Amino acid sequence: MKNYNYYSPNFTRKKRSINSIKIIVIHYTGMQSERESIMRLCNPRSKVSSHFVINQNGKIYRLVEDRHIAWHAGKSCWGRYRKLNKNSIGIELVNKGHQFGYTNFRKKQLLSLIKICKRLIKKYRIKKRNIVGHSDISPLRKIDPGEKFPWKQLAKKKIGIWHGCKSSFLRKFRRIKISTKKDKIKLVKNLKKIGYCFPTNKKSFFIKTMKAFQRHHRKELINGLADKECLIIAQNLSKNL
Secondary structure, eight states: OOEEEOOOOOEESSOOOGGGOOEEEEEEOOSSOHHHHHHHHTOTTTOOOOSEEEOTTOOEEEOSOTTSEESOSOSOEETTEESGGGGEEEEEEOOOHHHHOOOOOOHHHHHHHHHHHHHHHHHHTOOGGGEEEHHHHOTTTOOOSOTTSOHHHHHTTTSSOOOOOOHHHHGGGTTOBOOSHHHHHHHHHHHHHHTOOOOTTOHHHHHHHHHHHHHHHOTTOOOSOOBHHHHHHHHHHHHTO
16 A cells, blocks of 8 residues: 655654554545645644545555654544544545535545555554544534545444444434433433543533534434434444444
8 A cells, every 4th residue: 555755744753652542533634625735734834734644536645654643633532532642543535525515535535544444453453433533532623524424334344333223213213302311311321432522511512522423323414413313323332332
């Protein structure tokens, strides 16, 4: 698998230990062109970077070495990990994103992503549950890689997790509101077990976290509302972790 090297100065100089690499975070570039994306990720003034960029034809650019901490995750949380730059590998997929005309991810692009992820999973023994989108770890700030990202397709390749529920069964419970306190507690408990982080009693945070969960696991309806379909999916996912 050939990588084309571009140098980004936006990383922490001190090398981290191999054992600290636990998570893969998938992003989209959210800019109007591939060139513009790479220029920004390599510009010292932007203070952002990633380890890899994959263009729409599947060409892979390496910007930062694995052992260095790239600045891609920002303020973030997943399970017991906080400020995830130090524990993660960041992969950017060239895509204009929601602001400039969000499109489907290309087949060649996804094939390259699968190859990189498989190599990283093997090298660093990364758990399936720790392959996440930027919106999963930073739901207040981010919505990428978004609802067009094919998490189910990747999960079939053992990259990330997916539920085992049939869509025809799930659809019956869509928009059916969770009414009991017991079910609400159960949903939060399951979401936390998956990895989502919650502060106490912040409704706006909960809604955005639910949207992140829906973008990843129930993309047909992203409304931030907790319904029985979401509860069933969360239960199924957490049961199989």
